[in-house]
Amino acid sequence: MYTFEIIVGTTLGSAEYVADHLVEKLVEQGFKTNIHLDPKLTDLPINKNNPWIICTATHGAGDFPENILPFTQQLEQNSPDLSNVKYSVIALGSKSYDQFCNAGHMIDRQLAKLKAEKVAITLEICTLETPIPEDMIDIWYPEWSQNWL
Numbered sequence: 001m002y003t004f005e006i007i008v009g010t011t012l013g014s015a016e017y018v019a020d021h022l023v024e025k026l027v028e029q030g031f032k033t034n035i036h037l038d039p040k041l042t043d044l045p046i047n048k049n050n051p052w053i054i055c056t057a058t059h060g061a062g063d064f065p066e067n068i069l070p071f072t073q074q075l076e077q078n079s080p081d082l083s084n085v086k087y088s089v090i091a092l093g094s095k096s097y098d099q100f101c102n103a104g105h106m107i108d109r110q111l112a113k114l115k116a117e118k119v120a121i122t123l124e125i126c127t128l129e130t131p132i133p134e135d136m137i138d139i140w141y142p143e144w145s146q147n148w149l
């Protein structure tokens with residue numbers, strides 16, 4: 001049985017609401033979860049039983065939120081072998097910005113480079129189109145969970 005490591009990148013709180021809603025769904029299905037609001041590479045298990053879900057907004061001009069930036073730097077500096085890690089990305093952003101959901105796409109590329117195994121295409125949530133972004137989880141979760149769990 002998996003324990004999901006949910007790594008949140010947020011400035012204004014929406015990505016945290018999305019992560020909390022996802023936790024409810026996973027717990028309903030009997031999974032354990034750990035939410036990382038101040039993610040550190042040393043706190044994250046690297047093995048097959050702990051898939052990582054990155055749930056991150058984009059801020060600045062296509063940048064990472066400050067709370068997740070150090071984690072991405074730790075990935076860059078330590079280059080861990082993540083071939084035993086399965087992952088998914090949930091990217092929040094707004095289509096009113098040029099670099100839509102760029103933070104989610106940047107960490108996706110980083111994890112892929114470190115040989116982590118992506119189990120689903122990135123869920124992009126535009127907060128202009130979906131003012132209550134956690135509603136997208138209700139739509140996305142059934143297919144996501146059925147496809148690989």
Ligand SMILES: Cc1cc2nc3c(=O)[nH]c(=O)nc-3n(C[C@H](O)[C@H](O)[C@H](O)COP(=O)(O)O)c2cc1C
Nearest residue numbers: 010011012013014015057058062093094097100101
């Ligand atoms: C100052 C600022 C800069 C932003 N820059 C981007 C951006 O470059 N690309 C993007 O897709 N969304 C951008 N956004 C939209 C946020 O990613 C979106 O509102 C998201 O839902 C915020 O999530 P949070 O509440 O978890 O921080 C920006 C929002 C703000 C306030």
